[in-house]
Amino acid sequence: MARLLLIEDDDETAVEVVGELTHRGYAVERAATGPAGMALARAETYDVLIVDRLLPEIDGLTIIETLRHERKRTPVLVLSALGALDDRVRGLRAGGDDYLAKPFALVELIARIEALLRRPAVGRETRLRVGPLELDLIERTVTRSGRKIDLLPREFRLLEYMMRRPDQMVTRAMLFEDVWNYRFMPDSNLVDVHMGKLRHKIDAPGEEPIIQNVRGAGFILRANV
């Protein structure tokens, strides 16, 4: 069972997040101030830290910087107020951790925590295999049960992203940020259209759909269909 630490001063958000995460089977601890959070994060070992950007006394980014300085590599998900387009947050993201703007949907938070918990190993492999799907990163080819599938470059990257996260919920925002590499939320419909094209290509008539749509949340690529 994964251990999580939530450093969040807003009680309402904290109660909601802790409730949802506990319900999902995580062990969650919460600190309401910067110093309390810092103390816990330094003393204990967690799998993921969820840190609010603006905290009383010590702000979230300082906590992260201090931890990194002490060579604590625990993945951190930063929560930030909407519109606070901050470069440092962007820099932080580039460092490998994630960032979520408030207000967020709980599914989005869960999906991102899961992504941090199951961060794909920086793959040396040149071939990805998930179920009947096989993707060759050098040849840029994809096959399903031996049948060759022609994909456009963007579709290829979309599928690669999904195949690196089998059986894991991927939200539209995550796809957009990581596959398109822009922080911008287009009409959810738009990602669906791209995904639809991809699914149409990988699922031949009569074949079981590999990528499943999770209503109101995102997509899951099933390893065993």
Added chain:
Amino acid sequence: MFRRLRLTSFRWAVAIACTFFVCTALLFGFVYWQSSIYMTEHFDSVGVKRAEVIASMRRGEWVDAVEQRVSEDPGHQFSAGLFTPGGHRIAGNIESLPPHIAARDGAQDATVTRIDPDGRHTQSVRAVVRRLRGGEWLILGRNNQESEEIAEIIGRALALGLLPALGLAALTGAFLSAGAKQRIEELTQLAGQIAAGDLHRRLPIIERDHPYDKLSAIINRMLDHMELLVGQLANVGNDIAHDLRTPLTRVRTTLERARENAQTAEELRDAADRAIDGLDKSLAIVTALLRIAAIEHGQRTVGFGNVDLGRIVAEAAELYSPMAEDRHIRLRVASGGAAAVTGDRDLLFEAAANLIDNAIKFTPDNGQVDVAVSHVGDHTVLRVSDTGPGISDTDREVVTRRFYRADKSRRTPGAGLGLSLVAAIVKLHGFRLVISSGPGCVIEIICPD
């Protein structure tokens, strides 16, 4: 504030009075100066003419002429003398040839001693001195005192005139400044009413060229703008309410119906999913609004860097290509190589995406959307044009307004926030948004280098 105003108006009155008085005094001084010059010149020329008349007479008539001149003068204003070349008096009432005197054209100042029946008088005169044919001296003098007296009379008259002028000046000053004060108080009162919320009021304009009226005109224009904005704000409020109400009502109906009619957990879950969809739509509207506000109020340019607009636009177009394909719209991208601009990569992508999104939405099936990045002069221009219905001239002003949709029936998807967002992003970057209609709609973002 009022104390200062009063003080200022008093100063004004004094200043106006002083100015008026000084001007009048200068005018009077000028009149005095000019009239004394005129008098002297006039008397001189009369004297010169008379001397010429005598000089032109026959020798035997000179004495009579001089004596006549003397006898014709009861007021002792004129003096005359005829002297031998050696300076001995032949005729007239001048005792002796004044020293240091020379015959010359025109008149000169001199001092002479008159012999009158009642004794000798020394007078300062304007004298005309001529040598006659045999070398004799002719001197015609005119008492300076007379012209001095006349000048004095004029001077006194003018000085008397100055007193009422001073009074008039004071009155004018008081009147003018009272007028100004009244005007300012009027404006203050009106401004107070406007500040209290009566935005329909306008300041009066009496003369177009008066400084106060010019100021009033500017303030009135400002008020027009404010009234428009406040009106827009009210409309925005209504639009938000309307746009949120529709999906929320649908969510409510969905949930209500599911509670009454759902037979299985699956059906209930399905209704919940649809409800979440509807709520997401409402949330998206709120988020977009907050985002526009954040961009509009943000002065954040620290995150700006050199970005390739051509590439950003190409990627945005690629994002929308499946959507265009589905509707058989040709989405063409023309890029003249790298186009470096200073800006925020994500926001510029968002702006480009919104423009392309709009273009596709408003273009009928089988239409065409062109996206181009080019260099025009020292500007980089992003241009999105479509074969849709275009934007009418009246709509062009208002399309960047929040929630504005040319399609009043609201059949077109989207919250109508796209162009507002683009406008906010463009403004943040210091770029320019140009909306024109070709055939179809043409929107350009002009980025100065």
